[in-house]
Amino acid sequence: xxxxxxTLFITFAKIGAMTFGGGLTMLPLLTKEVVEKKKWATEEQLxxxxxxxxxxxxxxxxxxxTFIGYYQAGLIGGIVATVGMVxxxxxxxxxxxxxxxxxxxxxxxxxxxxxxxxxVCALLSHTVITLSRKSLVDIVTAMLFIxxxxxxxxxxxxxxxxxxxxxxxxxxxxxxxxxxxx
Amino acid sequence: xTFLYLFYEFFKIGLFAVGGGPATxxxxxxxxxxxxxxxxxxxxxxxxxxSESTPGPIGVNMATYAGFNAGYKELGMGGGILGxxxxxxxxxxxxxxVIVIIAKFLKSFSDNKYVKSAFYGIRPTVAALVLSAVYxxxxxxxxxxxxxxxxxxxxxxxxFALMFIKKLKNLHPAFWLVLGAVxxxxxxx
Numbered sequence: 001x002x003x004x005x006x007t008l009f010i011t012f013a014k015i016g017a018m019t020f021g022g023g024l025t026m027l028p029l030l031t032k033e034v035v036e037k038k039k040w041a042t043e044e045q046l047x048x049x050x051x052x053x054x055x056x057x058x059x060x061x062x063x064x065x066t067f068i069g070y071y072q073a074g075l076i077g078g079i080v081a082t083v084g085m086v087x088x089x090x091x092x093x094x095x096x097x098x099x100x101x102x103x104x105x106x107x108x109x110x111x112x113x114x115x116x117x118x119x120v121c122a123l124l125s126h127t128v129i130t131l132s133r134k135s136l137v138d139i140v141t142a143m144l145f146i147x148x149x150x151x152x153x154x155x156x157x158x159x160x161x162x163x164x165x166x167x168x169x170x171x172x173x174x175x176x177x178x179x180x181x182x
Numbered sequence: 183x184t185f186l187y188l189f190y191e192f193f194k195i196g197l198f199a200v201g202g203g204p205a206t207x208x209x210x211x212x213x214x215x216x217x218x219x220x221x222x223x224x225x226x227x228x229x230x231x232x233s234e235s236t237p238g239p240i241g242v243n244m245a246t247y248a249g250f251n252a253g254y255k256e257l258g259m260g261g262g263i264l265g266x267x268x269x270x271x272x273x274x275x276x277x278x279x280v281i282v283i284i285a286k287f288l289k290s291f292s293d294n295k296y297v298k299s300a301f302y303g304i305r306p307t308v309a310a311l312v313l314s315a316v317y318x319x320x321x322x323x324x325x326x327x328x329x330x331x332x333x334x335x336x337x338x339x340x341x342f343a344l345m346f347i348k349k350l351k352n353l354h355p356a357f358w359l360v361l362g363a364v365x366x367x368x369x370x371x
Contacts (some may be wrong), residue, residue: 001330004229007253014295016237016238016239017237017238017368018236018237019237019238020235020237020238020354020355020356021240026239026259026330042279043282043349044279047356048292049289050293051292052281052284052288052291052292053202054201054202055200055201055292055301056200056277056280056281056283056284057197057198057200057276057277058196058199058202058241058273058276058277058280059202059203059206059218059239059240059241059242059273060195060201060202060203060219060239061202061239061242061243061276061279062239062241062274062277062278063280063281066281066282066285067281067285069279070282070285071221071249071285071355073226075282076210078278078281078282078285079278082274082277082278084244085238085242086238086239086242086270086274088237088332089200089236089237089238089239089240089242089243090242090266090267090270092237092238092243093232093236093238093243093246093247093249093250093266094250094262094266095264096236097232097246097247097250097251097254097262097266097292098250098254098259098262100228100232101254101262105226106204107370108363108367109288109332110371111202111366111367111369111370112362112366112367113228113231113363113366114334114366114369114371115230115330115334115362115363115364115365115366115367115369116227116228116231116359116362116363116366117224117227117228117323117334117362117363118323118334118335118337118338118341118365118366119231119337119338119341119359119361119362120227120230120231120234120319120323120359121227121316121319121320121323121324121338121340122338122339122341122342122345122358123230123234123317123355123358123359124207124230124316125316125318125320125342125343126342126345127257127316128203128309128312128313128316131201131204131308131309131312132306132309132313134305134309135271135306135308135309136254136260136307136309138305140303141212141302141303141305141306142306144303144306144307145307145308145309145310146199146310147307147310148306148308148309148311149213149310149313149314152208152218152310152315153311153314153317154289154291154313158212159198159212160195160198161308161309162307162311163200163304163307163311164196164304165307166300166303166304166305167300167303167304167309168196168300168303169306170299170300170301170302171296171303173293173299173302173303174298174299175299176300
């Protein structure tokens with residue numbers, strides 16, 4: 001059992017340390033390690049975990065790690081896999097942030113950060129375009145998009161409430177559609 | 183006390199940010215505007231840059247970064263490390279609970295029509311949330327100290343346009359971020 005947990009930890013720490021970007025960018029390495037090497041899941045199962053991870057709360061990579069760890073060694077396995085996944089992030093980010101606190105005031109660092117912020121704006125704009133393309137599939141989702149903007153932007157409502165409103169309207173609309181069909 | 187609030191706030195994010203990394207941005211934006219003073223909206227852009235260009239899931243990286251900043255402000259280096267760990271723990275605990283519950287009846291969950299309907303409605307609102315947070319970040323970056331930062335705007339527009347080119351589309355974000363850093367240094371922004 002201890003050996004199994006150790007293997008889980010090391011495998012997911014490796015994946016966490018070697019992938020940049022999370023989400024889908026992690027899939028090739030996950031497939032190699034989890035499906036091909038360790039045979040903890042079939043490729044189809046892995047894709048299922050991914051799909052569920054995408055539509056449940058939390059970080060997709062963490063959700064997938066929890067799934068695999070849980071099926072291998074129960075609750076403790078899920079926790080150990082997740083801890084493995086986040087440990088490299090913790091170490092790397094803390095080191096970088098600590099260093100940054102020391103160098104933030106150097107003019108060169110400040111200039112570089114300003115250029116980086118400009119690029120972040122461009123990257124984020126593309127993220128918004130991708131997200132919108134995937135989620136705006138019909139008139140109802142387009143309306144929900146507008147409602148979301150009004151709530152968050154104009155009325156400054158907490159994001160939690162906006163997500164809940166989306167869920168409730170989604171269920172209600174599909175219920176009405178179902179009734180109409182009959 | 184700060185650490186308790188850190189855990190609580192990131193637990194909330196972990197529970198309500200559906201759709202991974204980008205979905206946490208609106209919550210972090212909200213947090214930056216709050217009275218906690220852990221980080222401001224300008225730092226959020228740095229957080230995103232660092233999270234995108236270092237290994238690991240972006241959402242986890244951002245939680246660590248935010249937690250570090252919050253703890254560092256309070257207690258220096260030791261507080262920073264503790265803050266990073268606590269924020270990340272807060273972020274993943276709800277996910278572990280939810281996934282373990284779902285893992286018991288995986289198939290019926292992903293096929294459930296109510297679950298499907300809920301996410302049909304959630305996805306566009308998440309896109310809207312991310313859009314308004316991104317608008318805020320862009321406004322902060324483009325308009326600084328009472329004036330438009332023209333060089334910054336031009337760099338952003340050029341990169342935004344280049345990313346539509348097919349061959350450049352799949353380049354890693356880190357490539358563009360390094361490019362931005364070089365441009366910033368050369369132009370002495």
